[in-house]
Amino acid sequence: MEVAVIKYNAGNVQSVLYAMERLGVNATLTDDVEQIKKADKVIFPGQGEAKSAMKYLRERKLDQLIKELKQPFFGICLGQQLLCEYSEENDTECLGIFPIQVKKFPPLDKVPHVGWNNLENLRSPLLEGLDDSAYVYYVHSYYAEVDPKYTIASTHYLEDFSALLHKDNYYAMQAHPEKSSVSGEKILTNFLNL
Structure with a gap:
C-alpha cells in the first residue's frame, strides 16, 4: 500500500510518519502532484497557521489536486480545518470540501485546548471498535462547527465541535490520532483498511 503524507510547510508531520511506521506502513512525505495522485491513501496532517498553509498549497497547485482526489483522504488537526470552507484564523478562505466554518474558541484565557x-x-x-469512552489528544485554538450531515463524532470543550468529519472519500479529525494512544491507532488502522 502506498501512503502519501502531504508536505505543505506545516508542523507535526514526523509524528504521523512514525505512526505509520508503527503500523507497518511505509509512508512518503511529499508535495509531488503525481506521487500524491498515485497513492492508495493520502494523509493531510499538520500544526500551524491557516493562511500561510493555504498560500503554500496554492503556490504548488496542491489546493486543486486535493479537491480532485478519489482515494481515501484523511485530514488531521490543521488538515481538518483547511478542508473546511473558511477559517477565522487570519480571515482565511480554505479548500471548501466541507461547507463548514472554522471558529476560534472564546474566551482567550481558555485557549489553546490542550489535552485528552x-x-x-x-x-x-x-x-469502528470505538465508543463514547474513547479519548483522543487535542492541541488547537480553532474548531470546525458541528454539522448534522458531515460530523461523524463530536467533542465538548466550551461548546460542541466536530471531532471528526466525513464526506465522500474525505475524512478529517481535529485531534491527533498519532498521539492518541490506542484510540488513535485504531482510527488510523481503520483508515488504512477503508
Missing part, C-alpha cells in the same frame, strides 16, 4: 477529551456521537466505519 472523549469522542461523542460516533457514527462511521472509521470509528
Whole structure:
C-alpha cells in the first residue's frame, strides 16, 4: 500500500510518519502532484497557521489536486480545518470540501485546548471498535462547527465541535490520532483498511 503524507510547510508531520511506521506502513512525505495522485491513501496532517498553509498549497497547485482526489483522504488537526470552507484564523478562505466554518474558541484565557477529551456521537466505519469512552489528544485554538450531515463524532470543550468529519472519500479529525494512544491507532488502522 502506498501512503502519501502531504508536505505543505506545516508542523507535526514526523509524528504521523512514525505512526505509520508503527503500523507497518511505509509512508512518503511529499508535495509531488503525481506521487500524491498515485497513492492508495493520502494523509493531510499538520500544526500551524491557516493562511500561510493555504498560500503554500496554492503556490504548488496542491489546493486543486486535493479537491480532485478519489482515494481515501484523511485530514488531521490543521488538515481538518483547511478542508473546511473558511477559517477565522487570519480571515482565511480554505479548500471548501466541507461547507463548514472554522471558529476560534472564546474566551482567550481558555485557549489553546490542550489535552485528552472523549469522542461523542460516533457514527462511521472509521470509528469502528470505538465508543463514547474513547479519548483522543487535542492541541488547537480553532474548531470546525458541528454539522448534522458531515460530523461523524463530536467533542465538548466550551461548546460542541466536530471531532471528526466525513464526506465522500474525505475524512478529517481535529485531534491527533498519532498521539492518541490506542484510540488513535485504531482510527488510523481503520483508515488504512477503508
